[in-house]
Amino acid sequence: MHLTRLAFLLAAAVGLAQANHWVGTSPKNGKPLIDLLYASIDDLQSGMSEGTFSAVDLTKAYLARIAEVNPVLHAVIETNPDAVAIAASLDAERKNGTVRGPLHGIPIIVKDNIATLDKMNTTAGSFALLGSIPPRDSTTAAKLKKAGAIILAKANLSQWANYRSSNSTNGWTSRGGQTMGAYYPMQDPSGSSSGSGVCSSIGLAAAVIGTETSGSIIGPSQRNSLTGIKPTVGLTSRALVVPISQTQDTIGPMTRSMKDAAYVLSVIAGKDQYDNYTSAIPWDTIPDYAAACIASDGLKGAKIGIPRNAITASATNGPELVKFNQSIEILKSLGAVITESADFPNLAEYRASSNTTNVLYADFKYDVADYFKQMVVNPTNISSLAQLINFTETYPAEDYPDRNVDRWIGSMNLTWEIGSAEYWAAVQADRYLGEEATILGSLDNYGLDALIIPSSLSPGFAAIAGSSSCMLMDHVIY
Ligand SMILES: *[C@@H]1O[C@H](CO)[C@@H](O)[C@H](O)[C@H]1NC(C)=O
Ligand SMILES: *[C@@H]1O[C@H](CO)[C@@H](O)[C@H](O)[C@H]1NC(C)=O
Ligand SMILES: *[C@@H]1O[C@H](CO)[C@@H](O)[C@H](O)[C@H]1NC(C)=O
Numbered sequence: 001m002h003l004t005r006l007a008f009l010l011a012a013a014v015g016l017a018q019a020n021h022w023v024g025t026s027p028k029n030g031k032p033l034i035d036l037l038y039a040s041i042d043d044l045q046s047g048m049s050e051g052t053f054s055a056v057d058l059t060k061a062y063l064a065r066i067a068e069v070n071p072v073l074h075a076v077i078e079t080n081p082d083a084v085a086i087a088a089s090l091d092a093e094r095k096n097g098t099v100r101g102p103l104h105g106i107p108i109i110v111k112d113n114i115a116t117l118d119k120m121n122t123t124a125g126s127f128a129l130l131g132s133i134p135p136r137d138s139t140t141a142a143k144l145k146k147a148g149a150i151i152l153a154k155a156n157l158s159q160w161a162n163y164r165s166s167n168s169t170n171g172w173t174s175r176g177g178q179t180m181g182a183y184y185p186m187q188d189p190s191g192s193s194s195g196s197g198v199c200s201s202i203g204l205a206a207a208v209i210g211t212e213t214s215g216s217i218i219g220p221s222q223r224n225s226l227t228g229i230k231p232t233v234g235l236t237s238r239a240l241v242v243p244i245s246q247t248q249d250t251i252g253p254m255t256r257s258m259k260d261a262a263y264v265l266s267v268i269a270g271k272d273q274y275d276n277y278t279s280a281i282p283w284d285t286i287p288d289y290a291a292a293c294i295a296s297d298g299l300k301g302a303k304i305g306i307p308r309n310a311i312t313a314s315a316t317n318g319p320e321l322v323k324f325n326q327s328i329e330i331l332k333s334l335g336a337v338i339t340e341s342a343d344f345p346n347l348a349e350y351r352a353s354s355n356t357t358n359v360l361y362a363d364f365k366y367d368v369a370d371y372f373k374q375m376v377v378n379p380t381n382i383s384s385l386a387q388l389i390n391f392t393e394t395y396p397a398e399d400y401p402d403r404n405v406d407r408w409i410g411s412m413n414l415t416w417e418i419g420s421a422e423y424w425a426a427v428q429a430d431r432y433l434g435e436e437a438t439i440l441g442s443l444d445n446y447g448l449d450a451l452i453i454p455s456s457l458s459p460g461f462a463a464i465a466g467s468s469s470c471m472l473m474d475h476v477i478y
């Protein structure tokens, strides 16, 4: 039975390359059509500029593919009913001589917690937000649209970005069902950007956007074999993204190549009047990250360290460490200078702390209420965490109590609030634990450019430091 299912997925993947997924039955201009499972953004731009296919062709092909695989994978919650019309207007613009940039006419899927002011819902996978209407696009969606991207669909996720239940499953939402990974029948897709990971891995869009509070981009990027970038908190605006925590949330790309992630990051990064964390960005012009991907000798002389004590202290399993060790050899062959034991200076204190749990409890209670209050239309009238708990416990499709609401109870239990003296003490403790005690401490002590660590061990350090991390080749680079 498992084999049958796998065969279906593989057949579907092969079918993608065939002409019947395109408008028109044969290649135009004598150029071969592209297999969307492997196409890069550069490939898609070449095809559109050469007239081999249009943004409308591309959009229809991706929508057909979503319809084909979604009944099994549940990676998509909703598709955009206006996607083909938007593609047509971008095609007209291109014909007229305007190409806005590398994302012009490129279909992109966003996680269902990133608000769009269009015919799609934004719900974090919950009926509590169904039919809610934001005052405008989230800044991330607005920047993508301005760059000429087509927001094709909303990706399924772990409900509330995995900030509701202590006993739910990765990739489950009441609205979207259970997301499955595409590599193996019934595969756990990891989370919370579960649908984003699966959509990207199987080529349901040219690029996908996820969000991370602690591990939600890196985890599914590892599990679905992607490049995922978890930007420094504040590099990408969180305005009108269903929140967990203003201290730790960040928005980033999940793609099949580093260069595609770089194209997307350059578009979505930047200062934003609606998210004051972005005011810490040191540049007025965001770097052209994709241009930096061209250098073939980019790692020559790069000083990279391994925080070995964090690896030794963990229970990470064998296969991941085998791959991790192989990646180190690849980095060496590309000219990187590796420091084998760039130990974190105060790992013990990091491991003893649970400050982050309390910071998230305090942030969520305030931030989620603030999100509901910003809605122009809010059909459930929820405006506090207490009301959200009541709704979730009484609305049958929310699957309570089988999936509990323990994180929210923990949040209600906390005896202090965001902005209190206790709050700032916990945030300051986390900054120390994620910076001097671990990531920055090792970078400084050993004079390094970067650290690498197995992906599954990486999220906690970067989460509390608010620092960037990037999943690539089975390991994470800080
Ligand atoms: C094409 O460009 C012309 C001149 O800039 C403009 O007037 C026209 O509205 C454009 N048409 C489309 C479809 O973008
Ligand atoms: C949201 O979902 C509902 C129910 O599925 C649908 O009727 C509606 O068109 C969707 N979009 C918006 C913006 O409400
Ligand atoms: C953002 O604004 C809030 C409220 O005014 C303030 O407490 C916080 O320090 C500001 N954060 C940054 C990074 O400027």
Ligand SMILES: *[C@@H]1O[C@H](CO)[C@@H](O)[C@H](O)[C@H]1NC(C)=O
Pocket: 318, 321, 322, 325
């Ligand atoms: C990976 O390399 C380290 C350092 O050389 C070594 O101690 C460890 O046993 C290796 N792990 C695996 C699974 O090969």
Ligand SMILES: *[C@@H]1O[C@H](CO)[C@@H](O)[C@H](O)[C@H]1NC(C)=O
Pocket: 349, 352, 353, 354, 355, 426, 429, 430, 433
């Ligand atoms: C928070 O971190 C500080 C500094 O490491 C530590 O003293 C304190 O016990 C931690 N509190 C909790 C609740 O973990």
Ligand SMILES: *[C@@H]1O[C@H](CO)[C@@H](O)[C@H](O)[C@H]1NC(C)=O
Pocket: 379, 380, 381
């Ligand atoms: C929300 O409030 C409006 C206006 O007071 C009311 O008409 C509506 O019935 C309320 N909806 C719910 C689900 O309570």
Ligand SMILES: *[C@@H]1O[C@H](CO)[C@@H](O)[C@H](O)[C@H]1NC(C)=O
Pocket: 387, 390, 391, 394
């Ligand atoms: C709790 O939810 C139920 C069902 O939706 C509703 O009838 C009731 O008024 C709610 N109670 C509170 C305190 O909001």
Ligand SMILES: *[C@@H]1O[C@H](CO)[C@@H](O)[C@H](O)[C@H]1NC(C)=O
Pocket: 167, 401, 402, 403, 404, 405, 406
């Ligand atoms: C989840 O936890 C709740 C208690 O918090 C329990 O009632 C429920 O049975 C649990 N669900 C599963 C699937 O174990």
Ligand SMILES: *[C@@H]1O[C@H](CO)[C@@H](O)[C@H](O)[C@H]1NC(C)=O
Pocket: 406, 407, 409, 410, 411, 413
């Ligand atoms: C919340 O507080 C109650 C009462 O003190 C306690 O029984 C429960 O375990 C707490 N739950 C969480 C998730 O913190």
Ligand SMILES: CC(=O)N[C@H]1CO[C@H](CO)[C@@H](O)[C@@H]1O
Pocket: 070, 071, 074, 076, 077, 078, 079, 175, 176, 177
């Ligand atoms: C686009 C799509 O297929 N959406 C589906 C997501 O999952 C829910 C629940 O299984 C379906 O009702 C939607 O049709």
